[in-house]
Structures are given as C-alpha cells and as structure tokens.
Amino acid sequence: MLEPYEQIARNAAARLAATLGSELPQMTEKALDMPDARGVPDQYLDSATAINLASLVVSIASLVWSMCQDRPQKTSKSNRDVIQRRITLKVGRPDGVSVSQRDRIIEVVIDEAMKMEIP
Numbered sequence: 315m316l317e318p319y320e321q322i323a324r325n326a327a328a329r330l331a332a333t334l335g336s337e338l339p340q341m342t343e344k345a346l347d348m349p350d351a352r353g354v355p356d357q358y359l360d361s362a363t364a365i366n367l368a369s370l371v372v373s374i375a376s377l378v379w380s381m382c383q384d385r386p387q388k389t390s391k392s393n394r395d396v397i398q399r400r401i402t403l404k405v406g407r408p409d410g411v412s413v414s415q416r417d418r419i420i421e422v423v424i425d426e427a428m429k430m431e432i433p
Contacts, residue, residue, distance in 0.1 A: 327368065329426070335363075338364065382430070398421070
C-alpha cells in the first residue's frame with residue numbers, strides 16, 4: 315500500500331521540477347524505490363545533486379507527514395510555521411543543495427502535505 319508521504323514526495327517533486335531540475339521526479343521515484351541512495355548503481359544517477367535533492371524531498375515528506383498526523387489543526391498558519399521551523403532544524407543540507415533550495419523543498423512539501431487528508 316502506498317504511504318501518504320510517498321505521494322507527498324511525488325507531488326512536491328513534480329512541482330519543484332521546473333526550478334530544481336526536470337530529472338527530480340524521476341530521481342524521487344528512485345529514492346522512494348531504493349531508500350539507500352548510496353546503493354543506487356551509477357547508471358541510475360544523473361548527478362549527485364539530483365539524487366541528493368530527491369532524497370531530501372523524500373526525507374522531508376516523511377517528516378512532515380509524521381508531524382501533520384500529530385497536529386489536528388493541520389491548516390493553521392501557526393502549525394505550518396512550527397512544522398517548517400522543526401523540519402529546518404532536523405534536516406541537514408546535502409552536498410550541492412543550497413539553503414534556498416532546501417527551504418523551497420520544505421515549503422512545497424508542507425503545502426502538499428496540507429492537501430492530504432489525515433486518516
């Protein structure tokens with residue numbers, strides 16, 4: 315069964331492709347299929363930055379979804395701000411990923427998570 319964070323990651327990657335690279339959705343799929351990105355054979359890696367971005371999207375989606383499930387008022391501005399600050403503090407910044415790219419990924423993933431219905 316598809317985990318909600320996987321759909322959030324896919325949606326976020328599709329939205330971010332225009333600014334972070336058209337290969338992001340494909341690399342996100344690979345990151346979802348192979349959680350240990352370091353184990354991906356070289357022929358699947360378009361670039362180290364692409365896989366780092368994709369892995370970051372998946373990691374952030376998983377964290378955001380987990381936090382959203384813990385917060386009943388998922389649409390309030392204050393909850394979004396709290397989640398954004400917590401994610402920013404929790405996630406690292408992989409090589410080749412700028413602070414602005416990381417922050418944009420966090421923002422888009424939170425937007426996509428807020429669209430999901432919490433069970």
